[in-house]
Amino acid sequence: MNAVTSRSHAVEFERVTLRFGDIVAVDEVSLAIEHGEFFSLLGPSGSGKTSCLRMIAGFERPSAGRIFLDGAATEMLPPFRRDVNTVFQDYALFPHMTVRENVAYSLMIQRVAKAERNRRAERMLEKVRLDGMAQRKPAELSGGQRQRVSLARALINRPRVLLLDEPLGALDLKLREQMQEELKALQRDLGITFIHVTHDQQEALAMSDRVAVFNHGRVRQVSTPRDIYTYPANPFVANFVGVSNLLSATEAKALFGIDSALAIRPECIVLRRDADSDDAGDGDPDAKRLRLSAVVKDVVFQGHSHKLALDCGRGVTLTGVLEHQREKSLGLPRVGERLRLDIDRNDIQLLGEDA
Amino acid sequence: MRSAARFAVWSYRHPKGLLLLFLLPPLLWLGVVYLGALFALLAQSFFSIDEFSGAIVRELTFKTYGELLSAANLDVIARTVLMAAAVTIAAAVIAFPIAYFAARYARGYLRAVFYIGIMLPLWSSYLVRVYAWKLILAKEGILNWVLVKLHLTWLLEALLSLPTLGGSSLSVSYFGTFLVFVYIWLPFMILPLQSALERVPRSVTEASADLGARPWATLRHVVLPLALPGAIAGSIFTFSLTLGDYIIPGIIGSSRPFIGQVVFLHQGTAGNIPMAAAFSVVPIVVMFVYLTLARRAGAFDAL
Numbered sequence: 001m002n003a004v005t006s007r008s009h010a011v012e013f014e015r016v017t018l019r020f021g022d023i024v025a026v027d028e029v030s031l032a033i034e035h036g037e038f039f040s041l042l043g044p045s046g047s048g049k050t051s052c053l054r055m056i057a058g059f060e061r062p063s064a065g066r067i068f069l070d071g072a073a074t075e076m077l078p079p080f081r082r083d084v085n086t087v088f089q090d091y092a093l094f095p096h097m098t099v100r101e102n103v104a105y106s107l108m109i110q111r112v113a114k115a116e117r118n119r120r121a122e123r124m125l126e127k128v129r130l131d132g133m134a135q136r137k138p139a140e141l142s143g144g145q146r147q148r149v150s151l152a153r154a155l156i157n158r159p160r161v162l163l164l165d166e167p168l169g170a171l172d173l174k175l176r177e178q179m180q181e182e183l184k185a186l187q188r189d190l191g192i193t194f195i196h197v198t199h200d201q202q203e204a205l206a207m208s209d210r211v212a213v214f215n216h217g218r219v220r221q222v223s224t225p226r227d228i229y230t231y232p233a234n235p236f237v238a239n240f241v242g243v244s245n246l247l248s249a250t251e252a253k254a255l256f257g258i259d260s261a262l263a264i265r266p267e268c269i270v271l272r273r274d275a276d277s278d279d280a281g282d283g284d285p286d287a288k289r290l291r292l293s294a295v296v297k298d299v300v301f302q303g304h305s306h307k308l309a310l311d312c313g314r315g316v317t318l319t320g321v322l323e324h325q326r327e328k329s330l331g332l333p334r335v336g337e338r339l340r341l342d343i344d345r346n347d348i349q350l351l352g353e354d355a
Numbered sequence: 356m357r358s359a360a361r362f363a364v365w366s367y368r369h370p371k372g373l374l375l376l377f378l379l380p381p382l383l384w385l386g387v388v389y390l391g392a393l394f395a396l397l398a399q400s401f402f403s404i405d406e407f408s409g410a411i412v413r414e415l416t417f418k419t420y421g422e423l424l425s426a427a428n429l430d431v432i433a434r435t436v437l438m439a440a441a442v443t444i445a446a447a448v449i450a451f452p453i454a455y456f457a458a459r460y461a462r463g464y465l466r467a468v469f470y471i472g473i474m475l476p477l478w479s480s481y482l483v484r485v486y487a488w489k490l491i492l493a494k495e496g497i498l499n500w501v502l503v504k505l506h507l508t509w510l511l512e513a514l515l516s517l518p519t520l521g522g523s524s525l526s527v528s529y530f531g532t533f534l535v536f537v538y539i540w541l542p543f544m545i546l547p548l549q550s551a552l553e554r555v556p557r558s559v560t561e562a563s564a565d566l567g568a569r570p571w572a573t574l575r576h577v578v579l580p581l582a583l584p585g586a587i588a589g590s591i592f593t594f595s596l597t598l599g600d601y602i603i604p605g606i607i608g609s610s611r612p613f614i615g616q617v618v619f620l621h622q623g624t625a626g627n628i629p630m631a632a633a634f635s636v637v638p639i640v641v642m643f644v645y646l647t648l649a650r651r652a653g654a655f656d657a658l
Contacts, residue, residue: 057565058564059565078564080567085566086562088562092558093559094562094576095559095581105568109566109567109572
């Protein structure tokens, strides 16, 4: 994806492969992560994203290929020599130490004087809004508080790169959304490169400057969240990021006369009743809008909207969505009712091969 | 069937009653047989013996404890406590790498081999193993033979020529006693250490390295403190078992006695039950002091 350039990146992968016995966890991944970027590695479990993070930290060594930190090769660097810190999925706090001792651990290792390291730990704890908790043990904290301690501990040294391994995975929804904003604000504030592993596409889209989508040890697409969502490069990305209707080339040909696999987001399908007097694009194959007729198979209430299963004939069922506002003008369709579907040509995502 | 159903309903309505029913037999055993016997023993130590008739005088007195603190007896106590401490430290040092390997790296087949390797000696008779060691350590034994072949006899001789610790051969020296104690009690140190180390998540040691700690610093600041409760649990075994044992020093070692042997002597041939009881109190007091100190030092903080 990215050739080696003379300019140094915060982190660069050059055809990196990681094998565990016969299992290929990471398969010839090349990536370049810029300084100060909030970069997410997104993918299902077992897709190799965490293995990539662990190789950056130095916990795993690539079976082949090279990793550069700030332009410098890392193969001879053990974890304790890398200017990179990690927030672990299970937080990995030292259970026998107080919160302050946990946060000041790296300073203690560097033999910083006790008064100085306590002062810096307190300041870091204030930053993650944990002041007053310094004397507690990790066991006395809630999940969200432990997460903050882990964050403070990793940031106290101002690493060049902060690695976050599913940091919000164990938190409940409300707290997760709050922490997403806090992490993003913290990253802007500190200007440190954040590399963030997650399987939650909403989280990746919400927080990142760029996202790399992983599957089966390979990078399937690297782009901004908006581009990943709007122009997925292949069926895997289209399906993994957000909800999408995937059509094979045969189905697309039969339905629209387009000779390529494609994806349509449910929210891009405009629902109309047959009786509606909007005739734009009628009978004109090159018009901006594609038009289909479909029978409603199922209507599911989802809180903010209804999800509809729409049988378009020829064995194709599309998922559509009816937002609350649109429902007011259209009325809720009944199962068995026939609807007209209008789809903007620009909203159709042509997909490459799913290698 | 109907009464069984009635009992089920009763136990549902009275969960505490059911618990009491289940706990009563073991509690009776613990309270009456186990602790009762211990207190009977303690009570004996406050009696004394009539020096002429040899009969036990059943009056409360500290006379026996006074005799316990004679120079000769204090010598026995010091010898035993020092031996127990040395055995415990050596067992912990030897057990740690084994337990660490087993907890961190041994999986599947290797793990089974580890457990069998640790437990196998425990399946054979303790006496047989002690006598086997006597043969190994004897002057004509296999250890001596190996050292002769390796031209290392000078090393053994240097060791045996040490005052007090040495002797004419390993099997009649404190060194021999120490070696056999360490061998016999080692599994009791390995197993609790291993279970403590197994509870240390890999991510915690990775976090230490991630934060700049070299392997030695990680060992010192993270692994050892977290393994300490396991080492203390193991040391309770090695320390107290050494304090009370009378067979090993009787078979292997110099003729100078340990607490266990003295207890055996007093309650057997000498018939001085109060003195035997007073001696038995010593290991209890020593263990109590030891655990209090360990607790003060924060050994249980990681629990």
